[in-house]
Amino acid sequence: MAKVAHLETDVQRVLSDILQNDIKDKLAFITITGVKITNELSFMYAYYTVYGSKQDIEKTKETLDRANGFIKNQIAKRVKMRKVPELVFKYDESYQTGKRVDDIIRNIK
Numbered sequence: 001m002a003k004v005a006h007l008e009t010d011v012q013r014v015l016s017d018i019l020q021n022d023i024k025d026k027l028a029f030i031t032i033t034g035v036k037i038t039n040e041l042s043f044m045y046a047y048y049t050v051y052g053s054k055q056d057i058e059k060t061k062e063t064l065d066r067a068n069g070f071i072k073n074q075i076a077k078r079v080k081m082r083k084v085p086e087l088v089f090k091y092d093e094s095y096q097t098g099k100r101v102d103d104i105i106r107n108i109k
Contacts, residue, residue: 007081008035014078015046018071025063028056032090037085044085045073047092057091064089 012035019030029051036045048064050057064071068087075085 004037008037010079011035018074028052028060041083041085045088045090047090049095060062
């Protein structure tokens with residue numbers, strides 16, 4: 001379990017660097033909020049959030065899907081792993097959920 005947690009941290013750091021420096025397409029302001037790797041190393045889920053409009057979120061999703069193979073290849077080169085899991089990007093809605101809850105609380109006063 002500790003090895004998987006260490007891998008998740010390494011992948012998150014490397015993935016952030018790849019998105020910032022190596023992706024040629026214009027990305028919105030994107031943050032990798034977490035990486036989860038299944039214990040059998042079959043899947044690597046990268047959770048992200050985007051600061052911007054729904055249009056920015058959709059364009060970012062399309063860019064990540066299009067660059068998925070390149071990103072996975074770069075992770076394989078930079079992180080020591082015997083097997084590189086399938087990379088799956090998932091939009092993290094926790095920021096928007098938290099913002100809605102915060103807005104509701106503020107309006108109660």
